[in-house]
Amino acid sequence: MARKAGSDGSKTAEAIRAAGLRLIFEHGYEGMSLRDLAQIVGIQPGSLYNHITTKQALLFDFLVEHMTRLTEALDAALAGIESPLARLDTFIEFHLRYHLTRRMEVFVNNSELRSLEPQNRAVVTGLRRDYERRLEQILAEGTRSGALNVPDVTIATFAIIAQLTGVVGWYDPKGRLGEDEIIAIHRQLVVGGLLPIP
Amino acid sequence: MARKAGSDGSKTAEAIRAAGLRLIFEHGYEGMSLRDLAQIVGIQPGSLYNHITTKQALLFDFLVEHMTRLTEALDAALAGIESPLARLDTFIEFHLRYHLTRRMEVFVNNSELRSLEPQNRAVVTGLRRDYERRLEQILAEGTRSGALNVPDVTIATFAIIAQLTGVVGWYDPKGRLGEDEIIAIHRQLVVGGLLPIP
Incomplete structure (x- = not known):
């Protein structure tokens, strides 16, 4: 099946959302780091900003x-x-x-x-x-x-x-x-x- | 009135407890820092360890x-x-x-x-x-x-x-x-x- 344009991007966005929620749950908002979030999702910290501001x-x-x-x-x-x-x-x-x-x-x-x-x-x-x-x-x-x-x-x-x-x-x-x-x-x-x- | 021996120490311990609670409440456990706690209580960070481990x-x-x-x-x-x-x-x-x-x-x-x-x-x-x-x-x-x-x-x-x-x-x-x-x-x-x- 052909992959729809943008499906990779929305999969990444969903992965960021799910992992972000888990990190906030486990460490609290102040205690969680976007660096850890990027690592869990498997992208470079800088790439995170393509998805969240x-x-x-x-x-x-x-x-x-x-x-x-x-x-x-x-x-x-x-x-x-x-x-x-x-x-x-x-x-x-x-x-x-x-x-x-x-x-x-x-x-x-x-x-x-x-x-x-x-x-x-x-x-x-x-x-x-x-x-x-x-x-x-x-x-x-x-x-x-x-x-x-x-x-x-x-x-x-x-x-x-x-x-x-x-x-x-x-x-x-x-x-x-x-x-x-x-x-x-x-x-x-x-x-x-x-x-x-x- | 004469000050009881040790009253300074227990006042400090109570101040640490109260300020610690507030910092955890405001920032979460992981987000709070002992450095901030010492500063609020008005003691050196190293002195905190006379009161908490x-x-x-x-x-x-x-x-x-x-x-x-x-x-x-x-x-x-x-x-x-x-x-x-x-x-x-x-x-x-x-x-x-x-x-x-x-x-x-x-x-x-x-x-x-x-x-x-x-x-x-x-x-x-x-x-x-x-x-x-x-x-x-x-x-x-x-x-x-x-x-x-x-x-x-x-x-x-x-x-x-x-x-x-x-x-x-x-x-x-x-x-x-x-x-x-x-x-x-x-x-x-x-x-x-x-x-x-x-």
């Missing part, structure tokens, strides 16, 4: 892409689902499945906001708020309809996302529980805390 | 001390409280109050386990399990007594701790909600998800 741009692009993809995938999962309880169920399942297998991405996303320059941090923080707002709206709609009894919509949003994201800290694909069981357990924990008092 | 020991000692103090304080808070529901309430309140104002400690504790040498990491992971086991026991006792309906004691333990610890990501002492309100909201979210189905 700066170390800051590498981190920023990664975080923007991570958050953008996450929110787009959530919107696709929620499309056509109407009732607040069903939307909450969908959110829980979506967030868990998306995060269970993305330990490095989640870790870097949560630990390296500090390393973004202020204007970049504002962009990424805005994208995070966009995602959080989806859950906030579900909780607000559920409160209005009487399906849910949410003590504080904003705080509940933060608390639920922290709880669900916590799975990346201990999930083991070869462990005792499969994805479906983990989802069922978290559904009970989350939804139980939000139901109207009978 | 290595950068690894600085991180390790900090994490051991953090986890040891946390578990001791929890045991003191739980002392004399008998019923599983009251113990759960106490755990929630204790964990929130302890963490709300310790953003740097929590961040370093969660982000720099990777930077510990294997035998040190095993020690700190063991101390974390000791702490988690306190909540696990409360949930197990509550399940036995019928006061709680816990879907999976181990996973619920991880999920609750992740949820409660999440407050450090957004808590603002000058913000809309005080500590008591934040505790009440989390009590409803956590306990509601663990009550028997009526």
Whole structure:
């Protein structure tokens, strides 16, 4: 099969992205070096600049892409689902499945906001708020309809996302529980805390 | 007042500890330098070694001390409280109050386990399990007594701790909600998800 023009370049770009993420995960943003990154990818340090402009741009692009993809995938999962309880169920399942297998991405996303320059941090923080707002709206709609009894919509949003994201800290694909069981357990924990008092 | 012998030394040790924590928080373990640490504390780089042996020991000692103090304080808070529901309430309140104002400690504790040498990491992971086991026991006792309906004691333990610890990501002492309100909201979210189905 003929090789498409540019496929080498995009393969290199993808290799740089993957190795860059791993290096930030293992050493932290300040601790990682672009020299090591070039070595892992197998190119000269100078050639790196054909693909990325700066170390800051590498981190920023990664975080923007991570958050953008996450929110787009959530919107696709929620499309056509109407009732607040069903939307909450969908959110829980979506967030868990998306995060269970993305330990490095989640870790870097949560630990390296500090390393973004202020204007970049504002962009990424805005994208995070966009995602959080989806859950906030579900909780607000559920409160209005009487399906849910949410003590504080904003705080509940933060608390639920922290709880669900916590799975990346201990999930083991070869462990005792499969994805479906983990989802069922978290559904009970989350939804139980939000139901109207009978 | 006469200055006690050794008070200068212990003041310096405390200044090293505080500045070291802040540098790890801001730059990551690999990104921080002992040279910067000495400069902030106002001593010669060589004098640092009168107080700490290595950068690894600085991180390790900090994490051991953090986890040891946390578990001791929890045991003191739980002392004399008998019923599983009251113990759960106490755990929630204790964990929130302890963490709300310790953003740097929590961040370093969660982000720099990777930077510990294997035998040190095993020690700190063991101390974390000791702490988690306190909540696990409360949930197990509550399940036995019928006061709680816990879907999976181990996973619920991880999920609750992740949820409660999440407050450090957004808590603002000058913000809309005080500590008591934040505790009440989390009590409803956590306990509601663990009550028997009526």
